[in-house]
Amino acid sequence: MPEKVLMKGNEALAEAAIMAGCRYFFGYPITPQTEVAMHMSKRMPKVGGVYLQAESEVAAINMVLGASAAGARAMTSSSSPGISLKSEGLSYIAGSDVPAVIANVQRAGPGLGGIQPSQADYFQATRAAGHGDFKMLVLAPSTVQEIIDLVADAFALGDEYRMPVMILSDGLLGQMMEPVVIDETKKINIPERPWAISGHENKRKHNVVNSLYIEPPDLEAILKARYEKYELIKKKEQRCEEYMTDDAEIVVVAYGASARISRSAVDAARKDGIKAGLIRLITLWPYPDDAIISRMATAKAFLCVEMSMGQMVDDVRLIVGGKRDVRFFGRTGGMIPTPAEVLREIKNIKGGF
Amino acid sequence: MSMNLLLAGFGGQGILFTGKVVAYAGMLDGKEISWLPSYGPEMRGGTANCSVCVSDSSIGSPLVTEPDVLIAMNLPSLEKFENAVVPNGLIIVDSSIVDEKVKRKDVRSIYLPATRLASDNGLKGMANMVMAGRLYKETKFCSESAFNEGIKKSIPARKQDLMEKNITAVKIGMENSD
Numbered sequence: 001m002p003e004k005v006l007m008k009g010n011e012a013l014a015e016a017a018i019m020a021g022c023r024y025f026f027g028y029p030i031t032p033q034t035e036v037a038m039h040m041s042k043r044m045p046k047v048g049g050v051y052l053q054a055e056s057e058v059a060a061i062n063m064v065l066g067a068s069a070a071g072a073r074a075m076t077s078s079s080s081p082g083i084s085l086k087s088e089g090l091s092y093i094a095g096s097d098v099p100a101v102i103a104n105v106q107r108a109g110p111g112l113g114g115i116q117p118s119q120a121d122y123f124q125a126t127r128a129a130g131h132g133d134f135k136m137l138v139l140a141p142s143t144v145q146e147i148i149d150l151v152a153d154a155f156a157l158g159d160e161y162r163m164p165v166m167i168l169s170d171g172l173l174g175q176m177m178e179p180v181v182i183d184e185t186k187k188i189n190i191p192e193r194p195w196a197i198s199g200h201e202n203k204r205k206h207n208v209v210n211s212l213y214i215e216p217p218d219l220e221a222i223l224k225a226r227y228e229k230y231e232l233i234k235k236k237e238q239r240c241e242e243y244m245t246d247d248a249e250i251v252v253v254a255y256g257a258s259a260r261i262s263r264s265a266v267d268a269a270r271k272d273g274i275k276a277g278l279i280r281l282i283t284l285w286p287y288p289d290d291a292i293i294s295r296m297a298t299a300k301a302f303l304c305v306e307m308s309m310g311q312m313v314d315d316v317r318l319i320v321g322g323k324r325d326v327r328f329f330g331r332t333g334g335m336i337p338t339p340a341e342v343l344r345e346i347k348n349i350k351g352g353f
Numbered sequence: 354m355s356m357n358l359l360l361a362g363f364g365g366q367g368i369l370f371t372g373k374v375v376a377y378a379g380m381l382d383g384k385e386i387s388w389l390p391s392y393g394p395e396m397r398g399g400t401a402n403c404s405v406c407v408s409d410s411s412i413g414s415p416l417v418t419e420p421d422v423l424i425a426m427n428l429p430s431l432e433k434f435e436n437a438v439v440p441n442g443l444i445i446v447d448s449s450i451v452d453e454k455v456k457r458k459d460v461r462s463i464y465l466p467a468t469r470l471a472s473d474n475g476l477k478g479m480a481n482m483v484m485a486g487r488l489y490k491e492t493k494f495c496s497e498s499a500f501n502e503g504i505k506k507s508i509p510a511r512k513q514d515l516m517e518k519n520i521t522a523v524k525i526g527m528e529n530s531d
Contacts, residue, residue, distance in 0.1 A: 006377055006388065
């Protein structure tokens with residue numbers, strides 16, 4: 001059993017990528033994400049990989065597209081304003097059916113916003129990471145250990161579905177340290193990429209990686225096929241963790257840092273005799289619809305807790321379709337909700353039954 | 354068992370390091386722990402602070418807003434966080450830097466001249482570890498061997514020669530009864 005060590009979320013993210021076989025990292029510094037790049041700059045040369053600080057976020061994401069198209073496991077990371085800059089490249093990656101891992105250690109926005117933790121990039125990650133019809137798998141860790149586990153999954157899922165995968169972290173998870181176990185004996189399975197533009201040596205037909213289709217019928221057919229893949233992902237890849245939901249009348253829905261806070265609030269509510277539970281989202285896209293639907297059996301109300309003005313709550317409202325009360329509680333601008341605040345919201349809802 | 358600790362002082366006083374020692378010690382004692390630094394402009398010359406949670410059960414918010422224990426190593430920190438401490442909580446003040454007294458009557462206050470004790474004993478810059486020693490004596494949040502091991506783990510490999518000085522500073526903090 002490998003020993004436990006203390007690691008910052010950002011360091012863990014970088015180390016996990018290296019363990020997953022990532023050998024190309026293209027980044028650009030921004031608080032509160034910079035430790036990812038720092039760790040990569042230290043470690044990549046030691047494992048024969050490439051760490052490159054690009055001239056901008058736009059350059060970094062396009063280097064990821066290039067490296068990945070050539071068959072390499074590649075990633076980039078940034079924080080909110082930097083992710084906005086990467087959106088063009090993200091759309092090209094999706095349009096080219098190329099796998100890539102992108103980490104967003106979220107800070108407050110809009111604009112330069114602030115440097116403290118936030119979850120206000122939910123819409124950007126799940127709805128509009130760039131222009132055009134496309135989706136990105138979005139994974140939301142809530143502990144440092146889970147960052148490690150989900151980074152490995154992100155690379156595997158990216159390869160399996162040939163699409164971009166985002167790790168949606170935040171300043172709190174990135175900066176905090178927790179004990180983690182790094183299992184270096186774990187076998188990395190990097191599948192072949194027969195579609196990669198890696199040199200054909202006249203032994204096969206040349207591959208093309210491209211997102212430009214001038215003929216509308218061609219592009220429509222490609223998009224429809226891609227959306228069939230998305231439907232399959234919706235069926236197969238929904239992930240969440242349920243806590244005390246079996247008999248829950250009030251189901252708190254949260255992800256990442258705010259899920260940790262919500263869990264403490266649920267514990268406190270249970271002590272007061274309130275039947276509260278928590279659905280902690282792990283995949284934000286695909287959204288774990290099925291869990292919400294099955295919890296409607298006992299739930300009188302859902303309470304979405306986010307570090308934003310209310311974004312993920314829209315998904316719950318869509319799923320529930322007006323059949324249950326859906327409430328929202330959030331802090332934003334870099335403010336972090338406290339368990340006491342969430343408990344107060346739970347009690348308010350209970351009082352209205 | 355659970356302890357929510359807030360350490361606060363000037364940048365450069367070793368606030369984050371002390372927090373790391375506590376976190377490692379708790380971890381080695383088999384407890385759940387989290388460590389969260391303040392980051393941003395406040396670190397440049399202003400106050401640095403660090404939240405550490407040590408608990409038998411899993412930790413929700415790593416941000417300590419209502420500390421059981423406050424370690425205040427400068428006046429702005431004491432002023433900022435004194436009222437956040439839970440009733441019957443503990444405040445340990447470095448009294449060689451902070452002249453003021455704790456105003457609250459519903460908490461236990463300890464005044465330890467850590468900076469002076471460190472420099473009197475040739476341990477300049479180790480007031481943080483003197484404070485850590487006192488924290489350990491008052492809370493016994495983990496076993497003594499885990500605490501010592503926590504110090505060792507927190508010191509980077511290239512600075513292991515400072516281990517002995519750190520232990521000495523901790524002992525001074527434990528033994529002093531000013």
